[in-house]
């Protein structure tokens with residue numbers, strides 16, 4: 044399952060620029076860099092070509108990191124850290140959602156957000172269809 048990165052936190056991270064300058068500029072960008080988006084990588088972020096850890100002050104170059112870390116823009120260290128400052132907020136990398144959540148989403152010490160764990164347990168208990176709930180932020 045994959046949550047849209049454009050909800051919640053994503054807004055703070057992938058700041059989209061709508062080419063405020065001339066349309067010439069727009070054309071140049073489009074034609075010069077047709078492969079801006081890697082296949083399989085559907086983030087809206089266009090900040091840099093080499094993936095970097097989102098954690099504040101880390102900026103680890105993930106070019107040599109595992110695919111997983113590159114894809115989610117988090118270094119190995121910060122994907123396991125109890126707290127990470129990202130986008131100016133204290134967060135933790137959720138191993139279920141593969142993205143950062145606020146600490147309030149986690150039970151103490153857990154690496155998966157409460158919501159996912161609850162989901163998981165619920166599904167395990169009764170195999171009824173439990174349609175995915177949308178994030179509530």
Ligand SMILES: [Zn+2]
Nearest residue numbers: 096101118121
């Ligand atoms: Zn990092």
Ligand SMILES: [Zn+2]
Nearest residue numbers: 137140156159
């Ligand atoms: Zn989560």
